[in-house]
Amino acid sequence: MIKIAPSILSADFANLGNNLKKLEEAGADLIHIDVMDGVFVPNLTFGAPVIAKIRSYTKVPFDVHLMISNPEDSVMQYIKAGADYITVHPETTIHLDRTINLIKDSGVKVGIALLPTSILDVLEYILDKVDLILVMTVNPGFGGQKFMLNQLDKIKKIVNIVADRNIIISVDGGVNKETAKLCKEQGANLLVSGNYVFDGNYKENINNLRGVK
Ligand code: DX5
Ligand code: ZN
16 A cells, blocks of 8 residues: 655644654654755755654654755764654755765665656666655645646656665655545655645545545
């Protein structure tokens, strides 16, 4: 069954711990955590100290999406804070291979995030090290944006490139009941969703994304 990672960008920041408990009860497979630095993306969220504080509220793995410049400078802080997956954008780090090694050598799973304009060539020489590929279906920075349909064929292309490797193919941005279906048809196996999951009953919404009653 497809896995669901609710994005806490849409959570009540004053009640993060409580929101995490509710997401666990609702069946979340991963908790997606959007770290934004106000430089790489035009929005600022939170950093490693906040992640460390909320870690004890749930056993669900943390999927940390770094939208920050030079992630190599602070990646160890996110690892210490309890990240299970760390995803970086190739555009943010000159020595991408070194950054990947830094994450992997710490025993944390590594993800590569692709902007709507990122081409797939970057995957060629890192494919055997990567655990997750995150296809952005909005321009990163904000929740609640419209899903970019022109990214659907990118998901399919990645499915073919990945072939039989054990790599998670994740989609992030504008994922709701309708667009989730399209992503699944292309072969995605993890869906990130913020606004849709948090609007109403978490469990019902997560099940709708999975396509089960
Ligand atoms: C956008 C973030 C997403 C965001 C998705 O920059 O990376 O994870 O929270 O939110 P929705 O599902 O509302 O588009
Ligand atoms: Zn994200």
